[in-house]
Amino acid sequence: MxxxxxxxxxxxxxxxxxxxxxxxxxxxxxxxxxxxxxxxxxxxxxxxxxxxxxxxxxxxxxxxxxxxSLIDLDQARQIHVLRSAVEAEVAMRLAQDPPAGLGEELQHLIAAQQDEAQSGNMKGFARLDLAFHEALFRHARLQAVHQVIRRESVHIDRLRALHLMQQEKARQILTDHRAIAAAIADRLPDAAGAQMRRHLSQSILLGPQLTSEMPAYFTKRSAGPEGSAP
Known part of the structure; x- marks a missing residue:
């Protein structure tokens, strides 16, 4: 118990x-x-x-x-528009004038994520993935915005959890996090925003495939006409 x-x-x-x-x-x-x-x-x-x-x-x-509840891919896509715009803006702001301690914290989180991936602890890896994004909002002093994004991203988060079951996803997340951290450290706002938008788009782009492979996990409206993925 x-x-x-x-x-x-x-x-x-x-x-x-x-x-x-x-x-x-x-x-x-x-x-x-x-x-x-x-x-x-x-x-x-x-x-x-x-x-x-x-x-x-x-x-x-x-x-x-x-x-x-079932995963609603349409809802995930709509919230992705909001999340992508907000997190790209956060990354760009941080890259304009990186706060003290941010770079070290991001590198620590990335290293810990790599350790979890190598040990096969995907639950720990996912927890550190959330911590990486939370750190960006915290250093940008936008914790309240992060809470809104967190609350509204439940369908995206479960879509990402499904995606994370595929081995290459963990490697891609690590590559993306390194690129985002590097762009912020190098004070490249446009690159930081672009890397963040790319990072957040991966699971959404894979949505139709995941819907086709695991239809029982998704709402019927997640499929396109005649039950096919859009």
Missing amino acids: LTHPAGHDLFEDLRARILSLEMPPGMALSRADLSARYGISSTPLRDALLRLQDEGLVDIQPQSRTLV
Whole structure:
């Protein structure tokens, strides 16, 4: 049995398990099993599930069941437009005048990511991937913006988790992170923005292929006409 305090930690743990695909799209969630697993009563669990529903990560069917929501590729594409524009702007701002300590922190995160990739710990790798992007927002003093992006990126994050199952994705992420960090360190705003936009586009571009390979994980509207990927 896991023990977690009611509220924030429970929500964050369930959220992380869904985003990492440990709880895959379409999975039925038993409230009795979750209460037993976490050693909690029904009230904090209900509150956590309602917050997950607000973020689009679970579908609660009253008097019936609770399911992990399917990935909505159309929603992911729309949020990608916002995320790409914002993170490219963040990278460009940082490259204009790199804050003290940023370069060292990014290099540390990249090195740690490489270690996780070599050991095959993709969960740790994904956690450090998020930390890399969070560091950029933090050094740009745009933490509130990062929270908005994080909340709205749930479909993108699960799409990236699917992509990360492919071995070459980890290598590509490391290559991209090095290029972004180098452009910021070299004070090249245009290059930093371009590298960030390229980095964030990879999983979205692979969306149709992933939808075709794992259709049960995606909403029906993620497919094109007559059920084919767009």
